Amino acid sequence: MKAANVCFDYQMARAAGDDVVRRGLLELAARLLAEGGPQALTLRHLAQRANCSTKVVYILFGGKNGLSEGLKVEGFARLRFTVERERRRHRDPVQALLPVMLTYRSFALANRALFGVMFGNALPEHVPTEYSRQQARLALGAVESSVAEARAALGAGPDDAREAAVRLWAAVHGPVTLEVEGIMPFDRDGERLARLAVTDVLASLRLNQPRAATSLEKTP
Amino acid sequence: MKAANVCFDYQMARAAGDDVVRRGLLELAARLLAEGGPQALTLRHLAQRANCSTKVVYILFGGKNGLSEGLKVEGFARLRFTVERERRRHRDPVQALLPVMLTYRSFALANRALFGVMFGNALPEHVPTEYSRQQARLALGAVESSVAEARAALGAGPDDAREAAVRLWAAVHGPVTLEVEGIMPFDRDGERLARLAVTDVLASLRLNQPRAATSLEKTP
DNA sequence: GTCAAGATGGTAACATTGTTACCCAATGAA
DNA sequence: TTCATTGGGTAACAATGTTACCATCTTGAC
Numbered sequence: 349m350k351a352a353n354v355c356f357d358y359q360m361a362r363a364a365g366d367d368v369v370r371r372g373l374l375e376l377a378a379r380l381l382a383e384g385g386p387q388a389l390t391l392r393h394l395a396q397r398a399n400c401s402t403k404v405v406y407i408l409f410g411g412k413n414g415l416s417e418g419l420k421v422e423g424f425a426r427l428r429f430t431v432e433r434e435r436r437r438h439r440d441p442v443q444a445l446l447p448v449m450l451t452y453r454s455f456a457l458a459n460r461a462l463f464g465v466m467f468g469n470a471l472p473e474h475v476p477t478e479y480s481r482q483q484a485r486l487a488l489g490a491v492e493s494s495v496a497e498a499r500a501a502l503g504a505g506p507d508d509a510r511e512a513a514v515r516l517w518a519a520v521h522g523p524v525t526l527e528v529e530g531i532m533p534f535d536r537d538g539e540r541l542a543r544l545a546v547t548d549v550l551a552s553l554r555l556n557q558p559r560a561a562t563s564l565e566k567t568p
Numbered sequence: 569m570k571a572a573n574v575c576f577d578y579q580m581a582r583a584a585g586d587d588v589v590r591r592g593l594l595e596l597a598a599r600l601l602a603e604g605g606p607q608a609l610t611l612r613h614l615a616q617r618a619n620c621s622t623k624v625v626y627i628l629f630g631g632k633n634g635l636s637e638g639l640k641v642e643g644f645a646r647l648r649f650t651v652e653r654e655r656r657r658h659r660d661p662v663q664a665l666l667p668v669m670l671t672y673r674s675f676a677l678a679n680r681a682l683f684g685v686m687f688g689n690a691l692p693e694h695v696p697t698e699y700s701r702q703q704a705r706l707a708l709g710a711v712e713s714s715v716a717e718a719r720a721a722l723g724a725g726p727d728d729a730r731e732a733a734v735r736l737w738a739a740v741h742g743p744v745t746l747e748v749e750g751i752m753p754f755d756r757d758g759e760r761l762a763r764l765a766v767t768d769v770l771a772s773l774r775l776n777q778p779r780a781a782t783s784l785e786k787t788p
Numbered sequence: 789g790t791c792a793a794g795a796t797g798g799t800a801a802c803a804t805t806g807t808t809a810c811c812c813a814a815t816g817a818a
Numbered sequence: 819t820t821c822a823t824t825g826g827g828t829a830a831c832a833a834t835g836t837t838a839c840c841a842t843c844t845t846g847a848c
Binding site: 400401402403404407 | 796798
């Protein structure tokens, strides 16, 4: 049997241990998803492209639910990485907040299908596991750190960085979801709507303007 | 064959014309969806409960895609009705804005599965038609009217009521989606998050406070 | 070194889905 | 009356997730 795919060959990866196989299958699954949408992610397609049988998915992931779960976790890990990278690109943590949140939109547009798996119910009847929710929390943690840094730099801002992060996340999630799912009524500039959504919340949190950095102590 | 369902019997509705059949099938489909989630909405289930064959769905809707489309349109019609009803319950159009937007959340919680069909891709590989997008626009129109009324009452507010409506819609859509899909990291009060999201945008639009109603002309 | 036991994984069958080919019946027009 | 057309039921088909069965391969005890 000839190798069916240059990206990942099961028979080759098998020699390197289960972790490599798992990772390779997940990457291939993500590629199938990106190429042909959710309907293209079939156990048989995956097995064929990976040069193995569908049984392997059942051994390593326990079935398609497990594979979806793995994809979800993978997606949140990538999102977290993307957000963190953008966060590090900025010196001023206050000025960083807006671009960091807009990274959410870039990620969604660049990984539409994966985004659909992570948030929408692109894969039918998938029950999210506690583990995947934990991964989502980790991704949100990057935003939370960003908020905390900005607050520290301003000497002001919300007490509850976690709640502020959730509000920012939710604010950007709305327009991005509407845009990426193609439901946005009245075609509008998605980037502009996302930016407005973020700045509205930032203004409410008093995290928008890098007002002349006062060296006051934190006590009022 | 005995009647399989008290809600809708195909053989009985047939005598009343196609529109009744279409409406009855849609209502039954929505009920199946609400009762058992997207996986319970099967053409065979639907046909069995309706006491007919799956062929009828193909004749009236053209297949499952058409049925999903019909459900989507039905959902947007219901959403619009709900929003309009809430809008009429208030005298002061400015004070109405927040409860009107929160109706979005009530609707999503009361019709989780239908909401998933309307916005998430709960039904696989559904391509939204221009007609369904038009229905979504109609539902958004209710919000737009609400914004326009508030602006008129205040003698101020955004010039572009449509853009303001889209921003409000997107703002509330984020937290509601995260809540209803069960992805909200760190369990939070969904109602509070939705309210904050709306008020943040309202503040940005200067539509929040019914500041002492000035009888000034609109010119500055 | 040999043999048994357990894991690994491929094949094929099964149940369920959307979809459609085939066919029957009814209804209306010529 | 007869024929054609349309509505609609049955059953078959293709694709999918899942699993029973079985071959093969490793591995550890004696």
